[in-house]
Amino acid sequence: MASTVEPVKSQNEYRLPTDAKPTLYEVTVRTDLDKLKFDGFVVIHLDILRDTSIIVFNSSKLLLGSAHLTSSSLKQEIVQTTKDFTLNEKSERCTISLPTTLSAGSQAQLKIDFDGELTSGMMGYYRSAWEHEGKTKYYTLTQFEPTATRRAFPCWDEPLFKVKFSVTMISRADTVNLNNMPAISEEVYIPGYKGNKDVVSWLSDRFSALTTGEMEKWKITHFETTPHMSTYLVAFANGPFAHIEDMYKSPLSGKVRPLRVYTTPDIIHQARFALDVKKSVLPLYEQVFDIEFALPKLDTLVANDFDAGAMENWGLITGKTNAFLIPAEKTDLFTKKQVAIVQSHEVAHMWFGDITTMTWWDNLYLKEGFASLMGEVIILDKVFPEWKVQSSFIADMLASAMSSDAKLSSHPIEVECPDVNMINQIFDALSYSKAASGNASDAVRLCWRGQIPEGCVYLPQETPVLEQCHERSMGGYSGGERHRCAQDDGQLVKRTGFPIVTVKETKDGIAVRQDRFLATGPAEPKDNETIWTIPLNLVTVDSNGKVTIDRTLVLDEREKAIHLDTSKPFKLNAGTAGVYRVLYTPERLTKIAQEAVKEDSVFGVEDRIGLVYDALALAKAGYLDVSGILLLYDILRNEKEYLVWCSIADALDSIESTWYEHEDIFEKLNAFRRELFAPIITRLGFEYPEGESVDTAQLRTKIIEQAASAGDETVVKKLCSWFKQAAETGDDSHIPPDLIRITFFIAIHHGGRAEFDHVRETISSAKNPSIRISAIHAMGAPKDLTLAEETWDYILNKSRDQDIFYHFGGLAVNHKTRHFLLEHLKQSYEQLYERLAGNFGFQRLINIAHMRLSSSKDLHESKEFFKTKDVSKYKMALEQAWDGVEARAAWIEHSTADLRAWLEKRQK
The missing domain is CATH 1.25.50.20 (Zincin-like fold)
Known part of the structure; x- marks a missing residue:
C-alpha cells in the first residue's frame, strides 16, 4: 500500500469529503484468540451525492486487501488493488482512485478485506488478559471513541455519518460473541454453510486448508442491524464470558428488556451491584425524557484492560473492573459510589450521545456535560438520596472545573478539534465538569442547537430533566438572562476562564467588580477583557431575621454599587451555584465564617463548601493571606457535615503538599492538621457500625486518612497493626473496607521490605479491584x-x-x-x-x-x-x-x- 506523510494544510485535510455517504455497513470479523489476530471484510453501502472519481475513508493500523466496487451507474464491478490506494498516515485517511466517475444520485457498494493485530493498546479492536488456572488467557473488545473504529475496519469515522451496522462475528465455538444488538443466529461452521453469500465466499477462501474437525471449532454469530448511529459507538467483543441477568419493565410501553453484565467467570459474582443500578436508573431516564430506551437489550462488559473509565457504546456499555465491580460482601463506600456514578453516567448517554449525537468533536462537552450532570447528580440523587450528590457536586465537579479553568492554558469548552491529537486532549475536566457546572449546561439545554444528523431522534427541549439542567446552569453565568435560554451568540461556550467578584463595603452597601480569575494572580489587561453576565444570588438577613435570596441581581458590567445593610449577615453566590469566586475583605470573611458555624446559620452546607474552596483558590492566587484561610478553617473546627470537612481536608492537603520541601513549615502544618482531626477521631472511633449514616461513615474515613497523612501517632500505629495482622494471617477482614487504601499506604510509608513485598504480592492475589488498586497505589509509598x-x-x-x-x-x-x-x-x-x-x-x-x-x-x-x-x-x-x-x-x-x-x- 502506498503511504504518504505530507504535511496537513488545513482542517479539511482531516475531514472526509462528503461526495459519498455511507448508509449501511455489513461488517464481518473473525477473531483468533490463539494467534491474537483478527481479519474480515466490510461491505459499505454508499449514496453518491456528487460526481466523484475518488473514494476517501478512514483506516489505521490495518492491512487492507483489494477493493471491489459495484455501482448502479456502472456496468461492471471495479476491482482496485492496494497499489491504487493512497494512505495518509497522519490524517489516517485512505484514498482509492477510480478509473471512472461515479454519478451523483447513484448507489454503490464498496467491499474491502482487512487484517489486524490484537494488540494490548486498549484502542480499536484489542485484547485483554486474564488469569485462568495459572495461565494467561485473552479475550477481545473494542474501544472506538473518539477515532479508533478505523483501526478495526475501514469506515467513515466521523460522528456526523450516522449509519446502520450489520455485524457478523466468526470465533472459536467455545467463546461468547457480543455486539450492540442481540444475536439473531449462531451456528457452528460446517462445509456447505448457507448464509450471506459474501460471508460464505470469504469463509470458503479462509477455511479451505482446514479439516472438517478444525472447521467445527469455529462458529458464526449474526446480530440484528443497529439503528442509525455514529461509528465510535459500535462495539463487539469475543471471549469466554459469563454473565448475570435481570430485566426491567418500561414505564412507558410495558415492554420487558433483558439487562446483563458480562465478565470473565472468575469475577462475575462482583457484578450484581452494577446490574442493580442499571435496573434502577433505566426506567427513571425513560420517565424524565418521555422516550423509551431504543434497543432490545442493554449489556455491560467489564474488562481487565480498559483505558478510560467506561464507554457508552449503544446497547453494550464497556468499562474497567473498578468502574463496575464490587465484592458481594462488605465494600467501601467510595467504590460503591463510583460504580453507581459510572453506570448511571453511561446509561444517560443511551439518549444524549447515542440517540442524539454531536456533529463533530468540538461539541464533545454537550454529551459529556449532560451525562455528568444528569447521570451523576439528577438521576443518581433519586436512587441514592442519602449520598447528597447535589451538595457533593461542588467538590466533585465544580472545584475540578474551576481549578482547570483558572489557568492561562485553559481552553473554551467548545474548542476547535482539527485532528486526532486535539480530539484526544479535550476529554478533560472542562469538557466534563465545567460543561456540567455552569453556562455550558445551558448550552446542553439547546440540545445540539439543531444539529440533528439523519437517523437521529431529537430530544424535546422542554422535558422536566432539561428544565432541571437549565435551572442548575442559570445559577452560573452566561450570555443570557435568568429564566431565559441564553442566545447562541457564539460566546456561550467559546469563552475561556471565569470571573472573580471583588466585594468592597461602602457606607451604603457594597461595591462589586468583576475581573478574570487566574490561579497565578491578577490578570494582565490583555487577558481581562471579558465582561460576564453574573447572577450574584445575594443572601441577606433583615432586622427580623428573615432570610432572602435576590436572584434578580446581575453583574453585567465591570463594576456596580448595591444598596445593602452590611451590619447584617450577607453573602454572594448563594448555594455556590455560580461559576465564579468571591473575594471579601479578611474581616468580612471572618464574619461569614462565624455566622456559618452557628447551629441556625443562614448559610447552608453548599455555602460553607464554596467558602472553603474560594478561600483556598484566592490564597493561592495571592488575593488572601494563607494565614487568613487557616484561621477560617480553625473557626470551622466544630463543623459536623462531611462535605465541608472534605473541602477543608482537601485545602489543607493542598497547602501541605505545596510546602513539602520547607521542613519547618511542613511539620508545623501537620501538627495543626492533627490538632483539627484528632478530636473527631476520638468522637467517631475506628469502627463502622451497622446502620450509621453515610455522612458519618464518610467523615470517619476522610478524617482518619488526613490524620494518618499528617503523622498522627495513634492513627499510624493502629493502621500499621492492622496491616501486620493481615500480612501474618493472610486475612484482611478485620480492616474496614473504607480504610484499606490508607492502611496499605501508611504501612508501606512507615515500614520496609516486608511490608513492600506483601503489598506487591497482593496485586495479583487481591479479592476485588478496590483492594488491588489500593495495593498498586501503596507501591508508591516507600x-x-x-x-x-x-x-x-x-x-x-x-x-x-x-x-x-x-x-x-x-x-x-x-x-x-x-x-x-x-x-x-x-x-x-x-x-x-x-x-x-x-x-x-x-x-x-x-x-x-x-x-x-x-x-x-x-x-x-x-x-x-x-x-x-x-x-x-x-x-x-x-x-x-x-x-x-x-x-x-x-x-x-x-x-x-x-x-x-x-x-x-x-x-x-
Missing part, C-alpha cells in the same frame, strides 16, 4: 528510594497499561518520591510514550507527574526536557501541568513568610 526503584521496575515490566497511572498517583502523593517520579518519567520517556501515546494514558501521566511539584526549579527542568519532544499528543495537558507548578511556586514566593509566622505564633 521512603526508601531503593524500594521506589523496584516500583519503577514493576511499572515498566509488569504493570498493566491501565494501572500505570495508579502507580504514578502513589509516587506523587508520597512527598519523598515526587522528584523521583518526574525524573524517572523522563528517563523512561520513550518506553512509556510508545505504550500509551495512542490513547488517553500518556497525558494522564504527564498531569500526575507534575501535580504536586511546586518550585521554579522543577518547572525549568521540565520545560528544558520537553522542549526537545514532540508534545502534540499531550500539549494541552503539559501546559496545564506547567501552569499548576508555576502557580504553586508563586504561592510559595508570596506567602511563605506569612504562613511561617502564623504557624510559629500558634505554637507559642
